[in-house]
Amino acid sequence: MSLETVRPTLPAAPGPSWARRNLFNTWYNGLLTTVLGGLLFAGIWLGARAVAGFDITILEVNLRLFMVGEFPRDQLWRPWLSGGFLAAAIGLAAGLIQAGSRERAARSGLPFTPTTPRDVVRRLAPVIGLVVVLLLLTRTITPTLLTVVVAIVGIVFNVSGRRLHSRWGWVGVGALVVAGYLSLAAFGGVGWEDWGGLHLNVFLTLAGLLFAFPVGILLALGRRSALPVIRALSVTFIEVVRGVPLIAVLLFGAFAIGFLLPEEVRPSQVTRMLIAITAFEAAYVAEVIRGGLQAVPHGQTEAAQSLGLPGRKTMALVVMPQALRASIPPMVGQFISLYKDTTLVAILGIGELLETSFVVNSQPDFLGKGLFVVTLAFAGLIFWVGSYTMSREARRLERRLGVGER
Amino acid sequence: MTDNGTYTDATKAKGEPIIEVIGVDKFFDGFQALKDINLRVGLQEVVVVIGPSGSGKSTLIRCINRLEKHDRGRVVVDGIELSDDVKRVQEVRRETGMVFQQFNLFPHLTVIENITLAPRQVRHVPKVEAEEMAMQLLRRVGIPEQANKYPGQLSGGQQQRVAIARSLAMKPKVMMFDEPTSALDPEMIKEVLDAMVELARGGMTMIVVTHEMGFARAVADRIVFMDAGQIVEVGTPEHFFTNPIEDRTKLFLSQIL
Numbered sequence: 037m038s039l040e041t042v043r044p045t046l047p048a049a050p051g052p053s054w055a056r057r058n059l060f061n062t063w064y065n066g067l068l069t070t071v072l073g074g075l076l077f078a079g080i081w082l083g084a085r086a087v088a089g090f091d092i093t094i095l096e097v098n099l100r101l102f103m104v105g106e107f108p109r110d111q112l113w114r115p116w117l118s119g120g121f122l123a124a125a126i127g128l129a130a131g132l133i134q135a136g137s138r139e140r141a142a143r144s145g146l147p148f149t150p151t152t153p154r155d156v157v158r159r160l161a162p163v164i165g166l167v168v169v170l171l172l173l174t175r176t177i178t179p180t181l182l183t184v185v186v187a188i189v190g191i192v193f194n195v196s197g198r199r200l201h202s203r204w205g206w207v208g209v210g211a212l213v214v215a216g217y218l219s220l221a222a223f224g225g226v227g228w229e230d231w232g233g234l235h236l237n238v239f240l241t242l243a244g245l246l247f248a249f250p251v252g253i254l255l256a257l258g259r260r261s262a263l264p265v266i267r268a269l270s271v272t273f274i275e276v277v278r279g280v281p282l283i284a285v286l287l288f289g290a291f292a293i294g295f296l297l298p299e300e301v302r303p304s305q306v307t308r309m310l311i312a313i314t315a316f317e318a319a320y321v322a323e324v325i326r327g328g329l330q331a332v333p334h335g336q337t338e339a340a341q342s343l344g345l346p347g348r349k350t351m352a353l354v355v356m357p358q359a360l361r362a363s364i365p366p367m368v369g370q371f372i373s374l375y376k377d378t379t380l381v382a383i384l385g386i387g388e389l390l391e392t393s394f395v396v397n398s399q400p401d402f403l404g405k406g407l408f409v410v411t412l413a414f415a416g417l418i419f420w421v422g423s424y425t426m427s428r429e430a431r432r433l434e435r436r437l438g439v440g441e442r
Numbered sequence: 443m444t445d446n447g448t449y450t451d452a453t454k455a456k457g458e459p460i461i462e463v464i465g466v467d468k469f470f471d472g473f474q475a476l477k478d479i480n481l482r483v484g485l486q487e488v489v490v491v492i493g494p495s496g497s498g499k500s501t502l503i504r505c506i507n508r509l510e511k512h513d514r515g516r517v518v519v520d521g522i523e524l525s526d527d528v529k530r531v532q533e534v535r536r537e538t539g540m541v542f543q544q545f546n547l548f549p550h551l552t553v554i555e556n557i558t559l560a561p562r563q564v565r566h567v568p569k570v571e572a573e574e575m576a577m578q579l580l581r582r583v584g585i586p587e588q589a590n591k592y593p594g595q596l597s598g599g600q601q602q603r604v605a606i607a608r609s610l611a612m613k614p615k616v617m618m619f620d621e622p623t624s625a626l627d628p629e630m631i632k633e634v635l636d637a638m639v640e641l642a643r644g645g646m647t648m649i650v651v652t653h654e655m656g657f658a659r660a661v662a663d664r665i666v667f668m669d670a671g672q673i674v675e676v677g678t679p680e681h682f683f684t685n686p687i688e689d690r691t692k693l694f695l696s697q698i699l
C-alpha cells in the first residue's frame with residue numbers, strides 16, 4: 037500500500053503559498069531560508085541599534101538570566117544535558133506518533149501523509165529563527181556547538197521512534213523526561229525553587245498542565261457523579277476558581293499556603309505557585325473535558341451498556357477517549373494561555389522571563405539607560421515564537437482530527 | 443383496552459418463555475409512555491413490533507434491557523427479574539443484544555475492535571480468540587474485508603451489519619432491533635434485512651421494531667401492534683395481512699402498506 041497517498045477527504049486546502057513553493061521547497065532550502073531570515077532579522081536589529089543607539093549588550097551579558105535564571109555558571113552543563121534529554125523525548129514522541137498513525141493508516145486504508153524533514157523545518161521555522169537570534173547573542177562558539185549536538189540527538193531519537201512500534205517507546209519518553217528533570221535537580225543540582233528565566237516559564241506550563249490534567253478529569257467526572265456531595269464539591273471548586281482571576285489564585289496560593297502550613301512543611305514560593313497554577317488550570321481543564329463529554333452522543337453510552345459493559349469501562353473505553361479527542365483543540369488553547377500567564381508569578385518576585393526583562397534594567401551598567409524597549413521586545417519575541425508555533429500546530433491537529441478516525 | 447390473551451392464543455411460543463413483560467407501566471415526567479404492557483416471548487421466537495410514531499415501541503424494548511426503568515409491573519429476562527440491582531441488570535444486558543437505528547458504533551475503534559471490545563472486557567475472552575470469533579461474525583454478515591477500517595469509512599448498511607456482529611459477539615440469547623433500517627438509504631436496506639433473516643432462520647430469539655412488512659411476513663412468528671403506549675393487537679403476519687380486528691390496526695396498516 038502506498039504511504040504517499042494524499043488525503044482526498046481534506047477540505048480543499050489552498051494551494052501552496054509562494055513562500056512554500058520557493059523558500060521551503062526542500063528541507064535544506066527551508067533551513068537556509070530560516071537561518072538567513074534569522075540573520076536578516078539580526079542585521080536589521082543591529083542596524084536599528086546603530087541608528088537609534090540601542091544597546092543590545094544588555095541581552096548579551098544577561099542571556100543566561102533570560103534563559104535559565106540564576107543557575108550557577110559552573111552548573112550550566114546541567115541545562116544543556118537536560119535540553120538534550122528533552123530533545124530526545126520530543127523527537128522520540130513525535131516519531132512514535134508518526135509510526136502509530138502510519139501503522140493505523142496501513143491497516144485501515146486511511147490516507148496517510150508522512151511528515152518530511154521539509155515539513156518539520158517549515159513548521160518549526162519561527163523556533164529555528166529564534167535559536168539563531170539567541171546564538172548570535174552568545175560570545176563563544178560552545179553554545180552553538182551544543183545546540184547542534186542537541187538538535188542531532190533529537191533527530192536521531194525521532195528517526196528511531198519512527199521505526200519503533202512498541203508501547204515501550206512511550207515508557208522511554210517518560211524516562212527521558214524524568215532524566216531531563218533529574219539532570220537539573222538531582223545530585224547536587226538546582227531544584228525548581230531556584231529556577232528562573234524562560235526555563236521556569238516552560239517548566240510551570242508543562243508541570244502545571246501535567247498535574248492539572250488528571251485533576252481536571254476527576255473534576256469533570258465529579259461534576260457528573262451520581263453522588264450529590266461529590267457533585268456539589270466539584271461544581272463549587274470549578275465555579276469558584278473560574279470566577280476568580282489567576283492572579284488572585286496565585287496570591288492566595290502564595291500567602292494562604294504560607295499562612296496555613298507550619299514552617300517546617302511550608303513549600304517554596306515556586307512550589308506554591310505550581311500548586312496554585314494546577315488548581316486554576318484543573319478547573320479549566322475540567323470544563324474543557326466536560327465540553328468534550330457533552331459532545332459524545334448518548335447513543336455511545338447506550339450501545340456500550342447494552343453490550344453489558346459496566347459503567348466504569350463504558351466511561352474509560354468508550355466515552356472518555358472520544359471526549360478527550362474532542363477536547364484536544366481547546367486544551368491546546370488553554371496550554372498557550374497558561375504559557376503566557378506563567379509570567380504572573382513575577383508578582384512574587386520570582387525571576388521568570390518577563391520579570392528578568394525588567395530586573396536587568398536595574399543593573400548598574402544599564403540603570404537609567406531606558407533599555408526596557410530592548411529587553412521587553414526580546415521577551416515578547418520569545419513568547420510570541422512559542423505561542424505562535426503552538427497555535428499553528430493546534431490548528432493542524434484540529435484539521436487532522438476532523439478526518440478519518442471520526 | 444388490551445385484550446392480550448385473546449390474540450396471543452393465535453400463536454404458541456416455540457419454546458419456554460425467555461422474556462416476560464407483565465403489567466408494565468412507564469412514565470416520562472407524568473406522561474405515560476407504556477400502559478399495562480403484557481408480552482411474552484418464547485425461545486427462538488421472532489416478534490415484530492409495529493405502531494405509529496410515539497406509540498412506545500422503543501420504550502418497550504428499552505425496558506427489556508433496562509436502558510429505561512419501568513415504573514410498575516415486572517420484566518423478567520431468562521429468569522432474571524430486572525430491578526435496581528446493578529448485577530442483575532448487567533447479567534440481562536449480557537444476554538440481550540441491541541441494534542439501534544443510528545448504529546452507534548464506536549467511531550474511535552476499528553470494526554474488529556468494536557466487535558471484540560465487549561467479549562474481551564466483559565467475558566474476558568482472550569484477544570486472539572475474540573478476534574477469530576469477530577472475523578467469523580463478519581463473514582456471516584458478509585464484510586470480512588472491512589475488519590480493520592473505522593466505522594466512518596463504511597456505508598450505512600455496512601455499519602449496521604457491523605453493529606449486528608458486535609451484538610452477536612456477546613453470544614446473546616435474545617436480539618432486539620430498534621428500527622434497524624430506517625436510517626438507511628433504500629439500496630442498503632436489503633443487505634441488513636438479509637442478515638437479520640439469516641439470524642432468525644438460525645433460531646435466534648428476536649424482537650424487532652420495524653415497518654418492513656416483507657421482513658415480518660418472511661420470519662415473524664407474531665406481530666405486536668402498539669398505539670398510544672398500549673398493545674392493541676397481537677397475531678400472526680397472516681392475521682395482520684388478512685383480517686386485522688381493531689380499527690386502529692386497520693387504519694395504521696392502510697397507512698404503511
Ligand SMILES: Nc1ncnc2c1ncn2[C@@H]1O[C@H](COP(=O)(O)OP(=O)(O)OP(=O)(O)O)[C@@H](O)[C@H]1O
Binds near residue numbers: 493498501
Ligand atoms: N427520554 C424521554 N423523555 C421524555 N419522553 C420520552 C422519552 N423517551 C420517549 N418519550 C416519549 O414517550 C413516547 C414513546 O416514545 P418511543 O420512543 O417509545 O416511541 P416509538 O414508538 O419508538 O416512536 P418512533 O416510531 O418515533 O421511534 C413518545 O411520546 C415520546 O415522546
Ligand SMILES: [Mg+2]
Binds near residue numbers: 499501620
Ligand atoms: Mg422508536
